[in-house]
Amino acid sequence: MKISVQKEPFDLGAEANAFADGDMSNGAIVTFTGVVRDLAHGDLDVMEIEHYPGMTEKALNKIASEAQERWSLGDVLVIHRHGRLAPGDQIMMVATASPHRKDAFEAAEFLMDYLKSRAPFWKKEFTGKSADWVAAKDEDEVALNRW
Amino acid sequence: MKISVQKEPFDLGAEANAFADGDMSNGAIVTFTGVVRDLAHGDLDVMEIEHYPGMTEKALNKIASEAQERWSLGDVLVIHRHGRLAPGDQIMMVATASPHRKDAFEAAEFLMDYLKSRAPFWKKEFTGKSADWVAAKDEDEVALNRW
Amino acid sequence: MDILYFAWVRERIGLPKEKIETKAETVSQLVHELRAREERYEVAFSDLSALRVALDQELSDFDAPLTGVREVAFFPPMTGG
């Protein structure tokens, strides 16, 4: 299990290869990567991600351990950035390995659903004229009911 | 949309990075990678994948196009190898990009479910003492009912 | 008409491809003709539920008509992914 909370960019390809190479016995590998996007207004300059040092690592470890208990998984990877990011920058990724594709997919979706609303990160969007905290979405809270 | 049926290995990391770089406007990127594994007996030497040249490319294009019609997707990638593979070798990968994580996940699962039983590939497993065609699984046929 | 065989169907019949002249109007009639040829065909086609058929590279059914079809392929259920 690798959990990383970091300011620095990560290399999706290098992380995916390292994850796959480290887990040869599982036939199914799923990755999810989140990218800063500018859906709302088309004028996003910067996204700033605040987090709660200490609690963040604990929360991510707990979420990843719970995934390993609920599904038949090999390794699990969670990387989440904080600090200033620009549109197009990769914010986070998760990876799961399992003997079964269904488990790998479900565990990755579970990790994402929990990351969205149970890991202590907060996003603030800066445009030329405003700076707004991103509001939590009801649908993200609802998504947790699935698990 | 990139569809590749190839004998050569592919580089998961390089493919994932190229896919992500080619699609900056979608916030959610999912990849699935299939690896040759030896679950049955622990003595797999080689897996040989036969396919139906011509039909394979058509079937993969059709599956990928259907995914793009059913979900809100940016780019879609499908790579599938044929020929001789050893345990630990990567057989295939799919990648999906979407503004929404749910769409990216569902489309990737859809692609996998259809690849499993609607793309003309057949696997034969060689061990020290036997050579057997892999039987299609009922559960893979059942998985299609979801879509 | 080109007839293609894949996986264990190819192995049982002993060749990947052959050209045949046929008046069969449906896939079923074609299968009937092939089975009558030799034992290796009889064996390969003995359980149609274990076989799939593609007409001109599109998955099809054993009832399907062969009108205009140039390529027929027989194979076991696919195991991709």
Next chain:
Amino acid sequence: MDILYFAWVRERIGLPKEKIETKAETVSQLVHELRAREERYEVAFSDLSALRVALDQELSDFDAPLTGVREVAFFPPMTGG
């Protein structure tokens, strides 16, 4: 006891962290005390449904007891991923 504030709660209160002495037995009592201090606290805590609380870095509830707790954090619903 360390009190931490994040995101707009931090901005409204104007500081990320403070040490306080309190006899509050639950989170609710602590919130009540803080609200009585100054208007910026009153504003930040005006709608508890828009807030979350963590006790010693574990998500908790406003009814939870503070016995033995060393670190309380207040913040809006999280927006990770």
